[in-house]
Amino acid sequence: MNREELFKIAEAWFQQQNWKPFPFQTQTWTAFLQGKNGLLNAPTGSGKTYALWLPIVLNYIKENPNYKTKHKPGLKAIWITPLRALSVEIKQAAEKVASDLGTQMTVGIRSGDTSASERTKQKTKMPDLLITTPESLQLLLATKEYNKIFANCSAIVIDEWHELLGTKRGVQMELALSRLKNISPNLRIWGISATIGNLELAQEVLLGHNSEALENSVLIKAKINKKITVKSIIPEKMETFPWRGHMGLHLIKEVAKIVKQSKTTLIFTNTRSQCELWFQALLDKYPEFAGEMAMHHGSIARETRIWIENAIKNEDLKVVVCTSSLDLGVDFAPVETIIQVGGPKGVARFLQRAGRSGHQPGKESVIYFLATHAMELIEASALKKAAENTIVEDRVPYLDSYDVLIQYLNTLAVSDGFFPDEIFKEIKTTFCYQNISADNWQWILNFITLGSQSLQRYDEYKKVEIEEDGLFKINSRKIAMQHRMQIGTIVSDAVLNVKFLKGGYIGSIEESFVSKLQAGDTFIFGGKKLEFYAIKDMKVLVRKADVKKVAKTVSWQGGRMSFSAQMSELLREELYHLENNPLSIEAQALKPIFIRQKRESIVPNADQFLIEMFKTREGFHSIFYPFEGRFVHEALASILSYRISLLSPITFSLAYNDYGFELLSDQEIDMQAVFDNNLFTTSYVHDDLQKSLNATEMARRKFRDIAIVAGLVFTGMPGKVVKTKHLQSGSQLLFEVFRDYEPDNLLLQQAYIETFEHQLEEGRLLKALERIDKQEIVVKRCEKPTPFSFPIITDRLREKLSSESLAERIAKMTASYLKE
Incomplete structure (x- = not known):
């Protein structure tokens, strides 16, 4: 044909x-x-x-x-x-x-x-x-x-x-x-x-x-003109001092109104904890949603997730509260409305979620943006422009991931074996290993056959044997079995299944959360109030809890995301121009905040870098506003506090969010002396990061994941998973051996590179410092916290207080600042 x-x-x-x-x-x-x-x-x-x-x-x-x-x-x-x-x-x-x-x-x-x-x-x-x-x-x-x-x-x-x-x-x-x-x-x-x-x-x-x-x-x-309409949910009364931590639940009435008007709605939250909270809050306030509402996230039992996906398709459900577990692929033609709770931290993620609505060629996608605090309305306005102009992030590929290469070579050795020269030619054609040197390749071959330089006495690390014809092969059945069980690169905290005492699987939660529970403690998971009974055979046994009991919400590691580089840039541009856009509903809503911000300080423009200083009962606050995202601010706060401490002995508490960071101390910083010593220089950034952030400790944690992927530590048999603390101690021991006796070990070097490049985003940090260096630094001495600084201060308080006492504390603070 x-x-x-x-x-x-x-x-x-x-x-x-x-x-x-x-x-x-x-x-x-x-x-x-x-x-x-x-x-x-x-x-x-x-x-x-x-x-x-x-x-x-x-x-x-x-x-x-x-x-x-x-x-x-x-x-x-x-x-x-x-x-x-x-x-x-x-x-x-x-x-x-x-x-x-x-x-x-x-x-x-x-x-x-x-x-x-x-x-x-x-x-x-x-x-x-x-x-x-x-x-x-x-x-x-x-x-x-x-x-x-x-x-x-x-x-x-x-x-x-x-x-x-x-x-x-x-x-x-x-x-x-x-x-x-x-x-x-x-x-x-x-x-x-x-x-x-x-x-x-x-x-x-x-x-x-x-x-x-x-x-x-x-x-x-595909040149398909997909129309995406972004609508901001504006509260009736705009808070003058916006704060983080209330998850946007103050707008639950507006959300319920949208849900009632739509055939089907997906409410996207950024974390599984937030998903659980929103589901519970909607159910408590609107019991009529019972039976028409479900929750979908990656830790809920697979059978339940599949049932929910089919129920959306068949229009059997009116609303689903979900996380990124519904971002991709699943085809829901009938979904009419999407609500995004809080800033999605990235343009691509937001557009992907918007595309769940009108999920058919030629249909308009409608997405509502619910700001969990007023400052997020700037993000909403920026995302509108991104949707209009299809501006999205780059994805940065990995280079030289030696742990994945070691796992892959062991995979080939487990099956039919491999000849190194043939495989070396093949991997050189990949983007990741295009620059691998003959020396590093030889090091990896030695590593899988001899167990690397410092482990040569231990037979358990000599996994691959070299046969007479030069074939590299794993012949041990035990090593082969353990390797097959551990293939993969997704490394997370040990996960335990949650089951009712009388049977019935609910889902899975992380060991780090369960380890803090005592018998009789109540927690909310999968939309149910559960009482913790015991851990048996790596299963968390629970029973239904008394409805009146106060319950914790399950928390997961990695819950805090940061702005992408693209999102940071869009946010800065929007902030600099938003005031001059009188037609924007976000600008109208933010007017009282901007007026108050200008009364206390300034709203910076593109050529200005704002630092605010004020004193409260807690001490002396210095707030910096790079608008670069949480991870960059964490690194910047550490570098600057370290550099300032070199001039005179001083101790800081640090706090940061996506907009800026705070240095809090019991003595005032002499800013002029700091600027005279070139605080924002790009020189010595790498060294200062290592000294200020205890990069060795961060690299040690990163090495745990690398050691698991490379097969240096075994995560355990099904049903007998090795506890996280044992994996941590096993990998730490190896880390210390390599650091002390084999500093040129490629896996050790990889742990440091990944810490700086992926976790601390050193490249973005340098760009931010270069940008700040060209801006006019404006230091504003304020009488009290400003609307811009309030979310950063309350983020720090949240670490110390429960949500109820935090809300009370913030109400008192707000009343006091407004009275003044």
């Missing part, structure tokens, strides 16, 4: 669905059938799934003219999804195309949720079309004679590539693709990505640095 005939089949199928193919879909079909690789840039809900499933099936029809009567079994295409939750839906789309076009192609899923019996079946007979995750693909590479599984595979599609890029899971994919290219000669590699700032770089990372695959590739952009 020629391409014209194949296109007729595809177009006829589209007509049967009462659809018309978009230009980007036909472009993708053409490029795929021409044997090209590519990256497809298309928004959520635009039909990107059919842009690639159709040509995959058409290609099979082209190569098998008797496809209706004779079926050739064997793996033909792989679809990678970053979320297991999306697998069922992708499978349904593939099955529809394969059966409607009269092929006998089978479709299967292989992920952590796949049963052991299904996996065993797949060993002897793989489905034609396989939907899997990056981790499960690695597990297939750890299978004996894996090259036979992939030999006739003609396509691999990596969905939501923007979610994997800039993570170690993305590096995992780069390595897997470098191998598959060589064992599947006719393989076409395709990525699907929502909009990101650096699409060309995303394409290069996907297809390989200077590779043949990249040369024979296309970048296809």
